[in-house]
Amino acid sequence: MLSDVRIALIHYPVLGKDGKIISSAVTNLDIHDIARTARSYGIKKYYVVTNLPAQQEVVKAVLKYWVDGIGKEQNISRTEALQLVELKSYIEDVIETIEAETNKKPLMFFTSAKKRNNSISYEEGREIVRSTDRPVLVLFGTSWGMPQELLDMCDYVLEPVRARSDYNHLSVRAAAAIIIDRLIGEEV
Amino acid sequence: MLSDVRIALIHYPVLGKDGKIISSAVTNLDIHDIARTARSYGIKKYYVVTNLPAQQEVVKAVLKYWVDGIGKEQNISRTEALQLVELKSYIEDVIETIEAETNKKPLMFFTSAKKRNNSISYEEGREIVRSTDRPVLVLFGTSWGMPQELLDMCDYVLEPVRARSDYNHLSVRAAAAIIIDRLIGEEV
Numbered sequence: 001m002l003s004d005v006r007i008a009l010i011h012y013p014v015l016g017k018d019g020k021i022i023s024s025a026v027t028n029l030d031i032h033d034i035a036r037t038a039r040s041y042g043i044k045k046y047y048v049v050t051n052l053p054a055q056q057e058v059v060k061a062v063l064k065y066w067v068d069g070i071g072k073e074q075n076i077s078r079t080e081a082l083q084l085v086e087l088k089s090y091i092e093d094v095i096e097t098i099e100a101e102t103n104k105k106p107l108m109f110f111t112s113a114k115k116r117n118n119s120i121s122y123e124e125g126r127e128i129v130r131s132t133d134r135p136v137l138v139l140f141g142t143s144w145g146m147p148q149e150l151l152d153m154c155d156y157v158l159e160p161v162r163a164r165s166d167y168n169h170l171s172v173r174a175a176a177a178i179i180i181d182r183l184i185g186e187e188v
Numbered sequence: 189m190l191s192d193v194r195i196a197l198i199h200y201p202v203l204g205k206d207g208k209i210i211s212s213a214v215t216n217l218d219i220h221d222i223a224r225t226a227r228s229y230g231i232k233k234y235y236v237v238t239n240l241p242a243q244q245e246v247v248k249a250v251l252k253y254w255v256d257g258i259g260k261e262q263n264i265s266r267t268e269a270l271q272l273v274e275l276k277s278y279i280e281d282v283i284e285t286i287e288a289e290t291n292k293k294p295l296m297f298f299t300s301a302k303k304r305n306n307s308i309s310y311e312e313g314r315e316i317v318r319s320t321d322r323p324v325l326v327l328f329g330t331s332w333g334m335p336q337e338l339l340d341m342c343d344y345v346l347e348p349v350r351a352r353s354d355y356n357h358l359s360v361r362a363a364a365a366i367i368i369d370r371l372i373g374e375e376v
Binding site: 029032033036037039040041042077078080081161162163164165167168169170171173174175176177178181182186188 | 266268349350359376
């Protein structure tokens with residue numbers, strides 16, 4: 001049976017083009033696409049993490065329309081996906097929520113387009129997801145990726161997708177879909 | 189070595205909500221996301237197929253900015269991805285172009301969120317992609333999916349992603365990423 005897998009899309013802290021820590025803007029389609037992927041793969045929660053009030057308003061507006069508003073009458077399957085979304089200010093809030101709900105520390109996975117030391121393969125990742133009795137939390141970065149301080153919080157680092165290709169600039173929507181598929185596959 | 193794999197995103201003919209054949213609108217992010225996925229996986233060409241002049245203008249505007257315009261100075265990796273995009277009016281034009289370039293008929297794959305008879309697994313699909321000496325063309329539908337007339341043109345039908353899930357409403361951006369990853373994986 002599928003484990004308790006959750007994902008988080010990080011808008012702060014992330015790296016800017018120049019390598020400094022920034023808070024990135026929320027993209028409407030990141031909320032929709034990744035929620036639809038999450039719902040398709042039996043993921044329990046999709047945390048959208050942003051500390052900026054104006055960006056939090058964007059997330060709230062999308063959820064208000066699709067979860068509580070008339071979006072439900074237009075496309076119920078979109079509502080069903082967006083019901084998985086939970087807005088959080090910081091990653092610490094995500095962890096706290098998971099611990100409060102499950103009484104367990106989440107097993108955290110870091111993802112990146114950059115090769116890191118001690119990264120694990122997707123076969124290993126899949127085996128861990130299948131066998132752990134802890135909730136699993138997979139982090140996805142926006143902008144130029146996630147900083148060291150988030151890496152340090154994680155238990156495992158997944159190897160980059162298409163690491164041997166001369167180009168691996170996937171959108172976070174595509175990368176999240178591929179990584180979730182590699183970790184969960186057709187398991188229900 | 190990776191085969192000659194190409195993809196096409198179909199905006200006409202596709203099914204509307206009521207099952208009738210329509211011409212769907214082009215989405216800017218479909219062009220970008222799927223081009224980045226295509227480039228990351230060594231795909232040779234990404235055909236955006238739309239018969240509507242106004243929609244063709246949208247594609248041309250994106251390509252003009254990113255391939256020929258100042259986008260190149262902003263983000264060269266985006267330019268590199270979008271160089272794979274070719275605008276076509278009809279699927280017949282795509283096939284004709286591939287035949288003219290390769291002197292071979294493309295081996296065509298149909299994709300769908302709906303279960304069909306005689307669909308093949310991704311393992312089978314991957315083996316075919318690896319072993320064929322013909323160019324491979326994978327079709328992705330927009331809107332409510334592709335009609336029977338496109339299915340009839342294809343050599344193989346891939347099984348739906350997450351067919352056993354109670355929900356498989358992936359965005360075409362996510363579905364294309366997952367399907368391409370399942371067919372090509374880390375092969376370079």
